[in-house]
Amino acid sequence: IAGITQAPTSQILAAGRRMTLRCTQDMRHNAMYWYRQDLGLGLRLIHYSNTAGTTGKGEVPDGYSVSRANTDDFPLTLASAVPSQTSVYFCASSSGADTGELFFGEGSRLTVL
């Protein structure tokens, strides 16, 4: 089934450790996004990529980095995790056409202790 695959589904991490959340899409979408979802705050954009080789900062980029080496993959890295990064992380993609429709993965639940 075409779509977005995120890994891991869930992870508990010690503060200070490095963590990479993986995201792969098979829809050949140009644009990809990382959001974090926190109770009472909705979804907030962390980083985005309009096309392979380019990335941009969203609303809450501090403490996170991304890369977009090819169309399909868009990993999110926490260089040194902190407890405030405990959240559910969603990867999404869009075709890049001006439709605004995003397709979401099922999320990665990260707990930083």
Next chain:
Amino acid sequence: AQSVTQLGSHVSVSEGALVLLRCNYSSSVPPYLFWYVQYPNQGLQLLLKYTTGATLVKGINGFEAEFKKSETSFHLTKPSAHMSDAAEYFCAVTPYGNNRLAFGKGNQVVVIP
């Protein structure tokens, strides 16, 4: 910058009753507006969207929303709630030509038998 406001984090509705979720937006340019639904432990999926044209838009599962520019609103309705409508609903906005959605804080809908 674009933003949306959703009031009332939790909304309880009786089965068979009207579902009404309110969304007001702020945008300096003509907006694209969306409602997404999130079922437990899943990613978000598009319910409906307004881009241009008809201001009353119909989505999946019997939901509809009306774009009212004069009121800067995009409220979501469904005439008769079903148990399967229990989920979290997010309103989102993006300016034309930009797929980086800004989400509201969400409404958790509980359907009472």
